[in-house]
Amino acid sequence: xxxxxxxxxxxxxDAATYGVLAHQPEMLRAFRRLYGTLxxxxxxxxxxxxxxxxxxxxxxxxxxxxxxxxAAARQQGLEEELVDxxxxxxxxxxxxxxxxxxxxxxxxxxxxxHGVDAGFRARMLGEFTPAELxxxxxxxxxxxxxxxxxxxxxxxxxxxxxTVLATPDRxx
Amino acid sequence: xxGASAQRTVASWLPAAAPGPTAFDRVLGLxxxxxxxxxxxxxxxWTRRSVDAVVLELCRLRVAQLVGCEAELRLRYxxxxxxxxxxxxxxxxxxxxxxxxxxxxxxxxxxxxxxxVLDVHGITDAQATEVTAHLTPAGLVALTExxxxxxxxxxxxMMLDIVPEALVLAADGRPGAR
Numbered sequence: 389x390x391x392x393x394x395x396x397x398x399x400x401x402d403a404a405t406y407g408v409l410a411h412q413p414e415m416l417r418a419f420r421r422l423y424g425t426l427x428x429x430x431x432x433x434x435x436x437x438x439x440x441x442x443x444x445x446x447x448x449x450x451x452x453x454x455x456x457x458x459a460a461a462r463q464q465g466l467e468e469e470l471v472d473x474x475x476x477x478x479x480x481x482x483x484x485x486x487x488x489x490x491x492x493x494x495x496x497x498x499x500x501x502h503g504v505d506a507g508f509r510a511r512m513l514g515e516f517t518p519a520e521l522x523x524x525x526x527x528x529x530x531x532x533x534x535x536x537x538x539x540x541x542x543x544x545x546x547x548x549x550x551t552v553l554a555t556p557d558r559x560x
Numbered sequence: 561x562x563g564a565s566a567q568r569t570v571a572s573w574l575p576a577a578a579p580g581p582t583a584f585d586r587v588l589g590l591x592x593x594x595x596x597x598x599x600x601x602x603x604x605x606w607t608r609r610s611v612d613a614v615v616l617e618l619c620r621l622r623v624a625q626l627v628g629c630e631a632e633l634r635l636r637y638x639x640x641x642x643x644x645x646x647x648x649x650x651x652x653x654x655x656x657x658x659x660x661x662x663x664x665x666x667x668x669x670x671x672x673x674x675x676x677v678l679d680v681h682g683i684t685d686a687q688a689t690e691v692t693a694h695l696t697p698a699g700l701v702a703l704t705e706x707x708x709x710x711x712x713x714x715x716x717x718m719m720l721d722i723v724p725e726a727l728v729l730a731a732d733g734r735p736g737a738r
Contacts, residue, residue: 393688394697411698415604415705422597429593449681493719501718502628509573518576519590522720526594529716533708536680540704541688 393542407543417559423530424558427458432516432523434460434555439487440524441531442474443494450535451544460555468550489515490524497528572720581735583723584631588716599732602709606639606731610702611695613639615666619673619703620710621653626677629714631724638728638736665694669703676707 394408402410409416427434438461445453457471473481478491489512496504512521538544571577571586578589588595605616617640624632652659656670668690675683692700716722730736 393683393685394692394700408697408701409705411701412608412610412705414608415601415702418597418601418604419705422594422601425593425597431591497715497719501715504719504721513575518574521574522587522590523594525716525719526588526591526598526713528719529709529712532715533705533712536676536711537704537708539680540676540683540707541701542685 393540408541409537419534420556420559423556426523426527426530427460427555428557430523432520432527433464434458435464435466436486436490436524437461437527438466438471439474439483440490440494440528442471443491444498444528444531445535446475447494447498448532448535448539450538451546451548452538453531453535453544455548455550457550457552458555459552462552486515493524494528497525498532570723572722574720582727583725584717585734587720587722598713599734603732605702605706605709606637608702610699611669611706612665613637613643614645615669616640616703616706617645618650618653618656618662618666619669619707621650622656622670622673623677623707623710624714625654626674627711627714627718629718631717631722632710632714634724634726636728638730641728668694672703673707676704677711 392408394411397403397408397410400410402413402416406416409419427437430437438458441453441458457466457468470483470487473483474487474491478488481488483491492508493512496508516524571580571583574587574590576590577586578592578595580586580589580595585595588598605611606613617637620637621633649661652661656662656667662670668687672683672687672691675687688700691703695703727735
């Protein structure tokens with residue numbers, strides 16, 4: 389783990405799993421609920437969310453987010469060979485059209501949110517329901533923000549292997 | 561068209577909307593559990609006061625200026641108003657480095673917020689230490705999480721072109737006192 393910018397929080401299970409975010413236990417719990425709802429109680433399929441999350445992680449350049457995979461997306465077919473395609477050249481790759489649209493949507497979110505024109509909106513609505521599109525965009529808001537948190541607080545490791553984690557769910 | 565119907569159709573470019581008190585709610589409310597959890601999370605930043613409400617509001621508005629989110633710029637949060645933030649000071653926000661009205665704590669946090677938005681990898685240890693000196697380590701964590709939420713959902717508003725509304729919001733992001 390790279391040197392953090394915040395001293396360690398008091399010992400406890402949250403500190404072991406979530407690092408300095410455990411300095412704010414109530415906020416951490418609320419965030420885990422929000423993120424758990426997104427991943428485990430949503431309307432959008434996990435592979436599409438995962439494609440957007442990975443694209444965001446690679447653009448923001450958060451080592452932790454880049455190397456984490458969520459189990460639900462893997463179980464539903466997003467194998468590592470497909471994750472590798474979420475990169476330069478994705479337009480001409482073997483990725484599903486749905487996932488290509490999610491990448492393009494992510495790139496707009498990160499680079500030019502005002503630049504989504506009527507044609508692109510129509511293509512998105514041809515593939516996604518309004519609720520799915522809202523969930524994808526809210527997911528990006530969280531992926532983007534929390535990748536930046538890891539960078540800002542010095543919480544990302546210098547290197548880590550690809551690691552499949554349990555899909556986030558609401559805390560008990 | 562009835563008032564309720566009109567309220568449902570002018571939230572964004574999406575061809576559907578949920579019931580809700582604001583355009584934002586009528587859009588995010590298409591995912592009702594997500595919407596409820598978002599508001600609960602947001603409310604903690606304003607009610608737990610790990611970061612002063614004025615600092616939080618100045619940072620939220622500065623983030624909105626930097627990403628160009630008109631809808632977010634029209635909003636005001638009641639806790640910041642109650643803590644004394646007025647429109648005269650907000651009008652000087654893009655001149656915070658030189659305007660005398662800003663405190664050292666506000667300047668430190670605004671500098672951190674700008675770096676967070678523009679180039680998060682450019683945040684330095686010294687910058688984080690300076691913010692921590694004003695806020696405590698737990699305060700730095702809270703401010704960073706708040707910036708993440710502010711920037712992320714400003715971009716959410718822009719992507720879906722959520723209709724700008726001039727509103728005063730309570731801590732949970734729902735309409736409060738006028």
